[in-house]
Amino acid sequence: MNDSIGAPETKAHNPEAVAAHDRFMTVFENFREANDERLGQIEKRMSADVVTEEKVERLTQALDDQQKRMERLVLKGTRPQIGTEERSGAAEPSEHKQAFEAYARGGDESRLRRIEAKGMSRASGADGGFLVPDETEAEIGRRLASISPVRSLAMVRTVSGAVLKKPFALSGAQTGWVGETETRPETAAPQLAELVFPTMELYAMPAASNALLDDAAIDLDRWIGEEVEQAFAAQEGQAFVKGDGVNKPRGFMTYDLVEEDAWTWGKVGRLKTGTAGGFGPGKAADRLIDLIYALKAGYRQNGAFMMNRRTQAVVRKLKDADGNYLWQPPTGAGSRALLMGFPLVEAEEMPDVADGASAIVFADFKRFYLIVDRQGVRVLRDPYSAKPYVLFYTTKRVGGGVQDFDAGKLLTFAA
Template sequence: MASVAEDIKRLAEEQKRAWETEGKPLADIASEREFTADEREKFETLERAYNSFDERINTLVMQRDLEERAQAFAGELLGNRSAFGNAADVAKFADEIREVLRGERRNNPLDYVPSAEEVRALSVGTAAAGGNTVGKTFLTQLVEPLRQFSGVYAAGAYVFVTEKGDEVTLPRLASFGAAGAATEATQLPGTDPTFNQVKFGAYKYGDYRGISNELVEDSLIDIEGLVTRLMGENISVLTGQKFAVGAGTTEPTGVVTAATVGKTGATGVGGAPSWDDLIDLQESVLAPYQARAAWVASNTAVASVRKLKDLQGRYLWEPNGQTGAPSQLLGNPVHRDPFFAGVGVGAKSIAYGDFSRYWIRLVGSTRIERSDHALFGSDQVAFRAVLRADGNLVDTSAVKTFQGGAS
C-alpha cells in the first residue's frame, strides 16, 4: 500500500511540475498570440504526456481502492478476531482477496475438458504466442502497455456481491406523491407515491487458454503469473465496457444507455461541447446529487474540454495539483472511460452525476483457475477466468449525459 501511495504522489508531482514548467508558459503565450508550428507541436506533445499521467494515476488509485476494499471486506467476513484468529489472520485473508481481485490467485486444478474449438495455446514455437519470452540472452523483465479500465467504477459505482447467481430484485420509488392545498372542514388532498423494480441478473464472462509446458519451464519471466493476471484484466476490460455502454436485456445496462440526455450541443461544431454546455449539463442534475457528483468522459471529450478558452484566449481547464486526486472540472472530479463514445455528431461523450447510484452486482469474485489435466493430451497447462455480473442505473435522475448536436 505504501509503495502505491508513493507512486501516486510521485506521478502527481511530476504532472504538476510539467504543467508549471512547460504547460503554463505555453498557455500564457496562447493568451497573447497564435502558436507557432513548433509551439503547437510542443503543446500537443505535452497534452499527450499530461493525459498519460492522468491514466497512470487513475490506474494506481483504482489499485489502492481495490486493496482498501479487500481489507475492509476481509474484516467484515472474519467478524470479530476472537472467532477467526488474530490481526495477522485478517491481514492474510485480505491479501488473498487482493490476489483474487488482481487476477493473481488460482484455485485447485479442474477436470474440465474443453472441445477442440475452445482450445487456444501459448507456446514456445510461435513467437507472438510466447516464443518471444524465451531466448539465450534475455532480460527478465517484460514491457507492458498501459491499459484503461472502467471510469464508471472509478467514479464511485456501488458494488454489491452475492453468493449465488439468482435474480436480485430491488424495489424503487418511482414517484413521491404530492400534497395539495386544503380548505377548512374538507377532506385533505394528496396523491400516493408509486413504486417499481430494478432487477439484476448474472451475465457470464470468461477467458480461456492453454500454455505449453515447454513455455512454462523455459520462459525467463513468470509466464503463469502474467497470463492469469492478464485474464483477470481482460474480464475487467470487458465488464467495464458493459457498465459504460451495455445495451441491457442480454447484458448489463450501461450508465450511458440508462441515463437521460441533460444537454444537447450546438449544431455545426462536430459534437463538441462548449463551456456553457458543461454548465448546463451540470445544472441538469438536481443539487442533492451534485454533492457526490463526478464527470466521466472519453479521452477525446476531455481533450475537447481542455482546449476551451476564455475571451482572452486563456485555457479554462486547470490541473488539480492535489497528490493522487483526479483533475477537477467545475468543482467535480473527472474520470476518463475508454468505452464512452468519442466527440461526434449525436454521440454521448460525457456523463455527469452521482455514480454511486449506478449499481454493479457481482456473483462472488473473478475465478482464476488452473488445470494440469484438461489439456493433458497436448502437454499444456489450462487456465480459465470466469466472472458473473450485472449493472444498472438504479436512479435515473442521478446521472445525465451530454449529446453532440447535429451536423
C-alpha cells in the first residue's frame, strides 16, 4: 500500500531528518528485541519480568520521542526562510503583499483599503480586518496540511460562501439493459437529500514587539503564517475528530455509531473487539483484518488507520500468527508508519484504549470526511490591547463533517 498518503514532502538535502530516521530505526531494533524477549517470557511463564516490561516501556517512549523529533525536522525542512535577504532573486512582491506589509508594520490602512475597494470587498479594518495576500493564505493552508492529521488525509473544498451544500442520492436512478432498437422504458428520478457544511470562525492572536516590526529582514506576512499554524492546527484537529458542530466543525467521532451489520446512511459503522478494553489473546490481527475488510474494495484501497500515540504504543507490540509485527516503521523521513500494510496517522484527539472506547478508525478519509475552507484569511492589527506589543487578530472560517458514511469504520474495544 502507499505509505505516503498525506505525508509531507521530504527534502533530499535535509541531513538532520535523515539522521533522525536512522536513530529512530536503531531504537526500533532495540524495541523489537526487548519486546520479543517480553513475549517469550509471557509464553513460557504467563507473565513478563518487571525489568523487561519497564525496558519495553522506556523504548516505546523513546520511539515516540524520536518520531516526533523526526516529524518536526521534516516540517522544518518544508518551511521557507522567514528572512528576505536570501530571496534577492525572487519575483517582485505583489501590490497586495506590499500593502499588507505597510499595514502590519505601521498600521497604514490606506493602500489595503484601495485594493479591497477595487475587489468589491465590504470588510474594513474596524469591523473585520484585511485579507492577507493570496500567497500567505496558500502558505497557511500548506502548513496546516503538513501538521493537521485529519486535514492531511481528508477532502478539502474552498468556497466563497458561508455554507457548502452537497446533494447525495438516497436511491439511485433506475437502470437496466435494452436492445439496440428496443423502446427505452421511463426511469424513476433519484431521491436526493442534502448535506450541509457551515463554516465557523477560527482565530489566533500572535503578538509582535516593535523591534520585530521595525526589522526589515522579517517577512511579516510569512511570520504571521508561521505563528498561527500551530494554534489553527490544534483547534482544527480537535474539532475534526470530536467537535460537536456548535460554532465549530462536527467531528467524525460524534456521529451515531451502529453495529456494522445494522449500518444505515447517516450513521458510522463499528466493529467490536469482543473483549472489554482490549483485543483478546491472540485476536489482534483478526480484529484488525475484520476492520479493514468492513470497507468496500473501492474505499479500502485508499484506506488509512488513525489513532493516538498511546493506542499506537499498544499495536506496536502486536504480532500475527507467524510472528511478524503488525506495525512497521516509516521507510524514510517524511513517510508514514504502516499497520497491516496501510498508512497509520496519529491524532492525539482520538480516545485511549479502554472499555467501550472506539480508539481506532480505518477509512478512506478523502471520501469519508470533508473539510470546507471559506476563501480568505483576515488580519486585524491591534496596537492597544497589549502594549507595548502589537496583536494580530487572525481569523479564517472552517467547517467540516462526514460526507460519505460508508467510507469509514471504527473499532470499539468492547465485548
